Amino acid sequence: MNLLALLKKELKYQIRTYRLLVLVVICLVIGIGSPITAKVMPDIISSLGTGASGIQIVMTIEPSATDGLVQYHKNFGLIPLLLIFMTMGAMAEERSRGTAAMILTKPVSRFDFLAAKFLTPALSLALALSLAAVACYYYLSVLFPEATVDPVWFAGLNVLLLTWLLAYLAVTLLASVIFKGQAAAGGAGVLFFALMLILGSLPRVGAHTVQGLYVQGARLINGTANGDLWKGYGVSLGVIIASLVTAWAIFRRQEL
Amino acid sequence: MEAVRCLGLSKEYDGLLALDRLSLSIEEGTIFGFLGPNGAGKTTTIKLLTGLTHPTAGQAWVAGHQVTADSRAVHGIIGYLPEEPAFYNWMSGREFLEHVGELFGLPPKVRKSRVDEVLGLVDLVSAAKRRVGGYSRGMRQRLGIAQAMINNPRVLFLDEPASALDPLGRLDVLNVIRALKGQTTVFMSSHILADVERVCDTVSILNHGRLVTQARTEELKEKYAKPIFVLEFEGPVAGLAAKLRALPWVEKVEATETALKVFARDVSTAKRELPQVVSSSQIGLLRYELAMPSLEDIFVKLVEDDRQGGQG
Numbered sequence A: 001m002n003l004l005a006l007l008k009k010e011l012k013y014q015i016r017t018y019r020l021l022v023l024v025v026i027c028l029v030i031g032i033g034s035p036i037t038a039k040v041m042p043d044i045i046s047s048l049g050t051g052a053s054g055i056q057i058v059m060t061i062e063p064s065a066t067d068g069l070v071q072y073h074k075n076f077g078l079i080p081l082l083l084i085f086m087t088m089g090a091m092a093e094e095r096s097r098g099t100a101a102m103i104l105t106k107p108v109s110r111f112d113f114l115a116a117k118f119l120t121p122a123l124s125l126a127l128a129l130s131l132a133a134v135a136c137y138y139y140l141s142v143l144f145p146e147a148t149v150d151p152v153w154f155a156g157l158n159v160l161l162l163t164w165l166l167a168y169l170a171v172t173l174l175a176s177v178i179f180k181g182q183a184a185a186g187g188a189g190v191l192f193f194a195l196m197l198i199l200g201s202l203p204r205v206g207a208h209t210v211q212g213l214y215v216q217g218a219r220l221i222n223g224t225a226n227g228d229l230w231k232g233y234g235v236s237l238g239v240i241i242a243s244l245v246t247a248w249a250i251f252r253r254q255e256l
Numbered sequence B: 001m002e003a004v005r006c007l008g009l010s011k012e013y014d015g016l017l018a019l020d021r022l023s024l025s026i027e028e029g030t031i032f033g034f035l036g037p038n039g040a041g042k043t044t045t046i047k048l049l050t051g052l053t054h055p056t057a058g059q060a061w062v063a064g065h066q067v068t069a070d071s072r073a074v075h076g077i078i079g080y081l082p083e084e085p086a087f088y089n090w091m092s093g094r095e096f097l098e099h100v101g102e103l104f105g106l107p108p109k110v111r112k113s114r115v116d117e118v119l120g121l122v123d124l125v126s127a128a129k130r131r132v133g134g135y136s137r138g139m140r141q142r143l144g145i146a147q148a149m150i151n152n153p154r155v156l157f158l159d160e161p162a163s164a165l166d167p168l169g170r171l172d173v174l175n176v177i178r179a180l181k182g183q184t185t186v187f188m189s190s191h192i193l194a195d196v197e198r199v200c201d202t203v204s205i206l207n208h209g210r211l212v213t214q215a216r217t218e219e220l221k222e223k224y225a226k227p228i229f230v231l232e233f234e235g236p237v238a239g240l241a242a243k244l245r246a247l248p249w250v251e252k253v254e255a256t257e258t259a260l261k262v263f264a265r266d267v268s269t270a271k272r273e274l275p276q277v278v279s280s281s282q283i284g285l286l287r288y289e290l291a292m293p294s295l296e297d298i299f300v301k302l303v304e305d306d307r308q309g310g311q312g
Helices: A002-016 A019-048 A065-087 A092-097 A099-103 A110-143 A151-178 A182-200 A210-222 A228-251 B042-049 B071-077 B093-103 B108-121 B137-149 B167-179 B193-199 B217-224 B238-245 B267-280 B295-311
Strands: B002-013 B016-027 B031-035 B057-062 B078-081 B155-159 B185-190 B202-207 B210-216 B228-233 B250-255 B259-264 B285-291
Touching: A002 A019, A002 A110, A002 B093, A019 A065, A019 A110, A065 A110, A065 A151, A065 A182, A065 A210, A092 A099, A092 A182, A110 A151, A110 A228, A151 A182, A151 A210, A151 A228, A182 A210, A210 A228, B002 B042, B002 B185, B016 B042, B016 B057, B016 B185, B016 B202, B016 B210, B031 B042, B031 B193, B042 B057, B042 B155, B042 B185, B071 B078, B078 B137, B093 B108, B093 B137, B108 B137, B137 B155, B137 B167, B167 B193, B185 B193, B202 B217, B202 B295, B210 B217, B210 B295, B228 B267, B238 B250, B238 B259, B238 B267, B259 B267, B267 B285
Parallel strands: B031 B185, B031 B202, B078 B155, B155 B185
Antiparallel strands: B002 B016, B002 B057, B202 B210, B228 B259, B228 B285, B250 B259
16 A cells, blocks of 8 residues: 555656656667667668768678667667666665655555665666567567567567666665765666676676676577576576665664 | 653664663643753654664653554654655645655545645645745745644654744744644654743753653743842942842842842742842832743753753
């Protein structure tokens, strides 16, 4: 009951502060733009070589739906930063401003309060990603009619992206519980992202990081995914659960 | 029945004792003033009683529910206004109250009528649809009181409800609190003695985390106060002041050029003999008043006594 009221309030917040709109628009741009970019990029590159320079660029490879999918996957690469920016104040700001103290003297459990802070951006992300996926799938089928992208496989790719992104959301929420300032929470989120980028690129270690799941997304598109895909899922889900449980353990005893 | 009860409640922050074995009991339906200088431990006590912080030692009950063990039950029957109420600035005043009403599980119809009611009570009907971010400090304070009352609380905790306001704003807030008398128990912390004197039935004085005293406001005045003789003259009073200081029934004399404040050790003797002494001085008398000391005088005396006791 109270979780529902808190979710409603968080959703209103996402709408009024344009957070939801920004997320949806950016994801839609990725969803629509990726297949289009893949389709027209060879023409753009070819056109650069003509004219006064006298150089002619000939594109020998025909653009394909796979290029659109690669572009789609790649364009989501920096979305964790947007999520960090959107979530860094979720708990820190409520505590530093005093609104958490006001609300938590009502019949509201700290669990519900924290759950609403995770679930609302998670649902917003799921919605934005779904819209992006539908748009991408539609444009792929229009621009590359000869190719057939299995909708279940494509949904699987988006679930992978969602899981990977939720890991960053959960870590930033944990940072927002630990730190009182939202800048510090955001800094911790960005630091975690940078660390994952570095560790994710290392051989052997990479597969055991959150970023390993993202890398497996690229492999999935190229048809080279291996057992590390499940490792990536395991690590990302583990990070999500560990972050949320730790956040709850800290927040339930936190003095306001 | 006791609305609030504390037993040996203590709170330590990083080795610093903010509250030292506080034990007090507040009757239901009273307006209770919790007095103390800044840093005395008033806010800490309220945070402990509302379950926002955890005691280092001791126990507390609100309307029969133990705060630490049953905080959800406590939260259902209390209202709380922090010293600086914080709101979601993107919401309107009405929206915030609706949200709070929803958290209390009020059905939509009841919620709407209760929101209208509390908005009227704090005189915010005309500003209800405006964003809270644009509210003045006084309006925010009144909205804070409204949100604290949305559930018809059995105990209302108000932390310095009027201290940040201008005189008119203070008067508004105090009138709202006064109107609650008999309907709910109000636990109000303040360091502004005049406010407490105006609205509270019972007061406790806290200093350095320790309870100095608890009594009904009038009892406290009677117990600790001796009347003060206030005199104003047409001419200089230095000679008369010196004469008075030498008398055995006079405790202290405060003198300006043409006025005196006489603190009597023996009030009945002073009542009999002071007019004769004044008359014999041959200075024209403009004012002769037996003034009762204010709560502020008592507060200052008790806190000073406590300080001296602590030092000794």
